[in-house]
Amino acid sequence: MTTYSILNREEDGAVDPTDTANRITSPLKQVEWYRVVMDESHAIKTATSKQSKYCCSLSTKRRWSVTGTVMQTKHDDLSAILKFLRLEPFSDTRCWNKLVGKQLHAGGIAVLSMIMQDIVMRHTKTQMFEGSAILTLPPRTQSVR
Secondary structure, eight states, rough: OOOOHHHHHHHHHHSTTTTTTOOOOOOGGGEEEEEEEEEEEGGGGTTSSHHHHHHHHHHEEEEEEEOOOSSSSSTHHHHHHHHHHHOOOOOOTHHHHHHHHTTTOHHHHHHHHHHHHHHHOOTTOOEEETTTTTTOOOOOOOOOO
């Protein structure tokens, strides 16, 4: 378990990033993981960020992405998550731009809808499992100070 800011530093390798001859490889990259879970994966907004590249480079058999906000500001936020998940062909930037569009086009909306239906698991407050609520929350209260 680690944080995105640690991954950012790990990606730089050695203390002096210009010293490529003595660059230290991150211990996280030396392990063949069974499962890597990116929690709050919406924090990786672009596939070109250090954190995103680092997460994508980890050797793992399974990849999970957990977030409550798949797209924060634009549809392109999803492309970094799909790249991490290696969801072909959408993890390829050229393919993403062609099928969905850098600027979302009409056919891209249908593609986004199809992707989301296939990869998203959404739970609601009223959802039931085997006759019981999945989540029981206390009543909402407001206080004015």
